Amino acid sequence: MGIFTRLGHAIARAPRLVVILATLATICLYALATVGVNGEGLFQRVTTGPPLVDGSQSWEVTQAQERTADPAVGPRLASYVRDARPDDAGVQAAMEAALARIAEVDHVASVATPFAGPPEARAALVDATGTGFLVDVAFADPGDDALALHEEVAAIMAGAVADMRASQPEATVLTFSGPLVFDDFTHQLERDLVTGELIALPAALIVMVFVFGGFLAAATPLTGAIASIAGGLAVLYGFSYLLDLDQSAVNVVTVLGIGLSIDYGLLLVSRFREELHRLGGDPREARDEALVRTLSTAGRTVAFSGLIVAVSVGGMLAFSPEMIRGIGGAAVGVVTTAMVAALTVVPAVLYLLAPRIVGAGLLARLPGVRRVVSVTSNVDREDGAFARLATRVQRHPWLVMIGATALLLLLASPVLGLTLRNSDIEALPVGNERRDYVVAFEEGFPHLVEPAVTVHSLESPAALADWLTAVAELGGVAGVEEPVVLEGETFVGVRLDTTDATGPEAASTVREMRELPADVTINVGGAAATQIDFIDAIAEGALVAGALVVVATFVLLFLMTGSLLVPVKTLLINALSLLATLGVVTWIFGEGNLESLLGFTSTGGVETYVAVIIVAFGFGLAMDYEVFLLARVKEYVDAGESNDAAVRKGLQRSGRIITSAAAVIVLVFLGFAMGDLLMIKEVGVGLAFAVLLDATVVRLLLVPATMTLLGDWNWWAPGPLRRLHQRIGLTHE
Structure with missing residues (x-):
């Protein structure tokens, strides 16, 4: 008896106890996150400030300024x-x-x-x-x-x-x-979080009512989401004692937890209702077997998906900036929380509600809605809209593959002009008093504005004289201020010939300054220098993180499918989909399109860490839907179906869940995009588009087309690896 079968039997024996314990745990975890152990809750423990990289020149300058203050x-x-x-x-x-x-x-x-x-x-x-x-x-x-x-x-x-x-x-x-x-950022984050939840959760409920044809079945995944929110906030609170968490991590990671909880809940509810229909008879008598079967199939898929998503976001731990590592570590915890809630709370609620969620609900009895719900909520058909779509794709797989690939490449094209930026006060919404002060101050008191670049050295000003002379002669330098000595350390302000302290001109000048030969150790800091160091650290970490995620994902997909080609195909398609998403985000936020519609002012680029989050979280969510589809297709293959038949039936069974989950999670992300903080808006819009693109062009068109073209090669592996998979691979119980 497998672990998921045993879990199903355990929950079926004491469903009310599971719900009671989950409710108490949710209340306690929420209290822990908001109040804390000493009256200092999560929102009081998060920080804000420039994204520094330990050991970099900009970090050394900041440390020196704090040391001599x-x-x-x-x-x-x-x-x-x-x-x-x-x-x-x-x-x-x-x-x-x-x-x-x-x-x-x-x-x-x-x-x-x-x-x-x-x-x-x-x-x-x-x-x-x-x-x-x-x-x-x-x-x-x-x-x-x-x-x-x-x-x-x-x-x-x-x-x-x-x-x-x-x-x-x-x-x-x-x-x-x-x-x-700091207080403005904290309150804005809290308001954006509440706004997102008030928009996302009701919208998600409406979509799921149509998916399941009734309110009770639709509300069940939200029980896992609520428990996940509380658990996720508590996890974040714990990580705040290990790493410096940026304020935006709260919203960014919470929205991931909500999205995954709803995804997993949809999958479990749909499979449970499917099993009840298959067994027939009195739901009270069939619910034990239905629950065990649900957890041994869909529960296994949820656990496997959670593991892959955790690996995807866990790749952020390989980056050196503590800000990125903090978000990555917290995301791993939140993904785990969402998975645990889905495998415990949701099954227990399903078991208790079994007699009332099998048939059509009140909505299905309303005139004009009955026909729509009868199609969207049907769970007992292997032929339907998604199967027919797969059949059409299989008739012209080359045409579909070329067309979908061309579309993704077109959407990805703006990436060629991608500019990464580190925003500061401009991340606050237009009209914020602190942001307005900075703009007004720079116009009214240009002589009091701090220099864009700060040079630091432990040597005397005389030792820096020749180097400072060379700096003054650089094309982008407007002037070099007199050195100031504090506690035996030398600081020199350098004014640049640009009003954009983090723009391309400022960055180019800082790089030129750092390349000038010097006889002593000199550190160059400031906004542009901080941005350069952060981007360089991201570029270095991306290679390691990418390699770890690719290898881990490849191994996990092999364990799931026993194939070498499916993991390779999946990684290539997901990479292309993510490039398309980054292209759209660049077009909107980097180039300033749709400003009035989305309510933001472009900074001329995309937030550096937002790009990392979109890639990491977007890859994880894409793998989420890939696992949903592959698990069902492999189930049919293992049952003896041909490759093409398995693809059609697998898409029919999983397509409704994938598109429904995508619709819900898009609404969740867009709900958070309605907030006012720029970075949260970028994350919300970016991930919403990533999910929309993945659930339509990729899962419904590109994946069936490529699986059709590969045919039985989808499931090929060399003999030794095939035997290895038979021993240690993940198979249905």
Whole structure:
């Protein structure tokens, strides 16, 4: 008796106990993730900031800046008051009262304004138009109270500007600080997560109602999804103690868990209903055998699919940037959670609901809907729309294969112009106060904008003189600032002749700086340098990660099919499909198409780590559907069917599940794409298109065409490997 057969018998003996334990576990895991063990939940433990690579030059510069910073000084807060002339009496009166209140705030060390201090310093705080000014507040280290104190000062400044409007009716204020930026990202992520779930889960339920013809059967996969969300958040919380998790990891990994849970739930519900129909009679009497048979077939497929998806996303652990490793490790945990929930919670609920999910539900009795549901929810036919589609494909396999391949290559063509970017504040939605501050500050105070490049060395400024002279002569350099020595370490700001700090011109100049010969060790940092180091690290890790995933996937598919050609074909087709997806993402986000429709502003490229996520997660989801199809086809082959008949029947049995699951998961991803954070939007749109493309062009056309052309060669392997598969391969119980 196999493991899945034993699991089916165990759940059938105590289904209510499984549901009760799962419910309690879900509540506890959700509480753990949101509240934490010490009152610090997941959203308080995630971080934000530039994606640094340990040991790189940009990382060395950042470490040096943190090392030489005054530990007694906390993060600063700046308020830019606009359309309020500083020489206006009403403005001065409002600011005098506000500054008195700010001085009373805990931990405030100093306040710089254009109303007091040396004339040069005062003039520097008035903007280029003369109609706005800056208020810079420095804090002694406030510890964990930084956000509350910054919000208090921001509220005081907002009140002061409200008073100014008596004489300056257009006056506005924009406030910026590190804690406020972090808080904005945190709350935006939480809002986007809620928005995604509110859109995705109801939409998924509607689709599944048509798939199963009733609400109870449709709601069953959602039980696994809910348990998966709680478990996934708890897994993320645990990983936050091992790795620095970026804030976006919460949404990105959660949406993967929801999608997989629904995929697996659909497969199990469909197979369970199919087995009940096959057995006939009273569902109460047949449900034990139906559940065991479901887990020994579809449950095995779920476990195998989960393993392959875990391998796919686990490849991210081979990258050196901790940000990527954090997402990869958390994704492995969430995939495992989704798989476990699908193999325990969903079967238990199915067993309990068996008498009520066999026949058509209330929806099927509604006029006008009955005919649609009778087709979409049918589970007892081996001939149908998908079988007929497979028959047409098998009549013209060469034509279908060439046409599908040409389409994928056309969609992939924008990849040739792909530009990878690391966004910072621009990842926040347009209209966000912190983002608006940065734009306004760069226009109003160009003389106060930090240099785009920071040079660091442990040597004295004199030792850097010749190298700095060579830097000043580079075409992309606008100027080199005077060196500053802090704690015996030298820092030099370099201004570039471009307004795009991470654009191609800035990156080219940084590379030229790094290639200049120097007699001492020099590190070049800044936004462009950080981006270069991150992209280089991704390129290095991609080779190792890709090799590991390809080898592992090849081995797993061989164990499943006993074939050498099917794994090779699958890897080639999936690679082409992913290139097509990246091409579409490049066309939309890199080239700025569909901005108004999707509600974003292009940064001129695709987020670097988003490209990695789309490839890793997209490959995993593609393998998910490939396993669904291959498992059913192989089942028919093992039962003695010919290759072409097995393809037709396998596509008929799995096609409805693949397209239904794809429709649901596309809605899930698009629900999250309705959020406002740029990287989440890119991930949502990218993965939605990847799934849509895979479930239509690839699984319904390209795969049947290639399997038809290969014929019996699909299942070929050399004699020694064939015997090896007979001993250790995965076979149906």
